[in-house]
């Protein structure tokens with residue numbers, strides 16, 4: 001028997017099934033420079049708002065990347081909920097955090113991030129999640145010194161290292177702070193210098209980060225680094241529920257498999 005197909009897309013949703021166990025956070029890493037047939041097959045999944053936003057990108061490659069990440073986001077969330085990707089509805093809450101409009105009995109939380117030609121979509125069945133990714137690059141000038149971007153302890157840690165090392169640590173610190181802010185949902189309404197993240201290595205099971213003044217209602221998150229290879233800095237934060245430490249898995253999104261299925 002063939003796999004169920006999303007109406008009109010030609011993309012089968014079984015190919016996207018994350019096989020997500022309760023309590024596990026799955027982080028899908030998605031390459032955004034995709035062959036034209038992916039966009040042709042998948043653009044039927046996008047809603048009018050997404051198509052309108054795609055149309056506003058003046059540069060063709062940015063428009064294509066936006067479409068690719070929104071197609072993948074729909075396929076991943078549709079598969080997680082067991083529904084057609086085309087029927088997943090989104091709304092924005094708080095300071096713009098997107099969430100899935102769904103039946104309360106089917107919890108699904110997600111967060112999305114992109115940098116250049118890579119996106120990450122994190123899906124969690126249990127607790128609000130925030131994810132962030134950045135391509136490592138040189139940090140220009142003294143951006144790291146800008147007030148309110150980092151807590152004092154973070155800025156001092158960045159000050160102590162060589163310029164070369166600082167760029168990498170800057171992005172590690174940045175993605176960690178963004179992941180926390182996104183899990184909370186407050187966006188930049190949560191002061192970035194009002195909470196601290198580690199600047200150096202984080203243990204595999206993560207570290208708990210508390211918010212002195214939570215903007216979106218989260219008191220604390222469990223923060224983990226994502227191992228995304230040499231070129232990418234990534235972090236995921238999961239709202240803390242009791243004493244449990246969420247398992248995090250990273251999976252590569254395979255467009256080829258999606259198209260072949």
Ligand SMILES: CC(C)(COP(=O)(O)OP(=O)(O)OC[C@H]1O[C@@H](n2cnc3c(N)ncnc32)[C@H](O)[C@@H]1OP(=O)(O)O)[C@@H](O)C(=O)NCCC(=O)NCCS
Pocket residue numbers: 094095096097098111112113114115131132133149150173174177178181182183184185186187188192
């Ligand atoms: C919007 C923001 C949450 C992240 O934006 P970003 O890092 O520029 O871009 P990313 O691709 O990582 O994230 C964008 C995604 O975040 C999500 N998002 C937007 N607002 C959000 C919010 N309030 N809470 C959680 N997620 C949000 C959306 O899914 C969005 O995807 P979309 O562009 O497809 O709609 C916000 O924190 C921001 O604008 N940051 C500015 C950067 C900054 O000053 N960082 C300092 C860190 S030290």
